[in-house]
Amino acid sequence: MAILGGMAASIQLTVPGTLRYRNIAVRVVAEAARLVSGSVQRDPTDLLDHDVRDPFDLAVVSAFMEIFNNVAIHAYKRKDGGLIDISITVAERELTIEIKDHGQAFDLEGVAPLPTELDESTLPEGGMGIHIAKTMLDEVTYEPGPPNLWRLRKRLPAKQVAVGTSGRS
Numbered sequence: 001m002a003i004l005g006g007m008a009a010s011i012q013l014t015v016p017g018t019l020r021y022r023n024i025a026v027r028v029v030a031e032a033a034r035l036v037s038g039s040v041q042r043d044p045t046d047l048l049d050h051d052v053r054d055p056f057d058l059a060v061v062s063a064f065m066e067i068f069n070n071v072a073i074h075a076y077k078r079k080d081g082g083l084i085d086i087s088i089t090v091a092e093r094e095l096t097i098e099i100k101d102h103g104q105a106f107d108l109e110g111v112a113p114l115p116t117e118l119d120e121s122t123l124p125e126g127g128m129g130i131h132i133a134k135t136m137l138d139e140v141t142y143e144p145g146p147p148n149l150w151r152l153r154k155r156l157p158a159k160q161v162a163v164g165t166s167g168r169s
């Protein structure tokens with residue numbers, strides 16, 4: 001699919017930095033993912049359905065939710081007053097999401113890696129969000145600010161053909 005004649009298109013959204021507004025951002029991200037994956041919403045009349053069964057959409061939305069949660073909970077400490085600026089770039093086979101906040105900065109390198117052998121005794125109870133995001137995406141970077149800047153990127157795998165030509169419904 002040629003988007004703007006091959007150029008990447010960019011979508012901007014600013015929401016208050018609390019969990020109350022997360023679903024608004026998620027819906028925009030889900031629709032942007034759908035533009036890249038070519039997935040079709042199964043029931044377009046169901047306004048409450050994010051419909052992210054497509055693996056690309058699911059990965060993008062899951063990772064975005066974790067990062068949004070973290071910004072609202074850890075950077076803004078569940079307090080009102082801060083904003084989250086979201087910039088989504090839709091390219092032909094790639095989605096990039098930048099997430100900017102003015103909350104507390106932290107050191108991403110300081111987040112302990114998951115143990116390589118995971119079982120019930122080593123699986124942490126919390127602290128999974130960043131690992132989930134990194135697993136789901138091709139790129140997760142963070143630059144402490146202010147403003148703090150997250151960049152999330154996912155490419156459409158070669159075997160997943162974009163645009164509703166694949167016969168999937």
Ligand SMILES: Nc1ncnc2c1ncn2[C@@H]1O[C@H](COP(=O)(O)OP(=O)(O)OP(=O)(O)O)[C@@H](O)[C@H]1O
Nearest residue numbers: 070071074075104105106111126127128129130131
């Ligand atoms: N945006 C952020 N701003 C400040 N600190 C953060 C941010 N994101 C993560 N952190 C810090 O990194 C830690 C790990 O984040 P991660 O999302 O992996 O786990 P969690 O939020 O503690 O738990 P979970 O996401 O599993 O509910 C957090 O506990 C927090 O200390």
Ligand SMILES: [Mg+2]
Nearest residue numbers: 069070129130
């Ligand atoms: Mg988290």
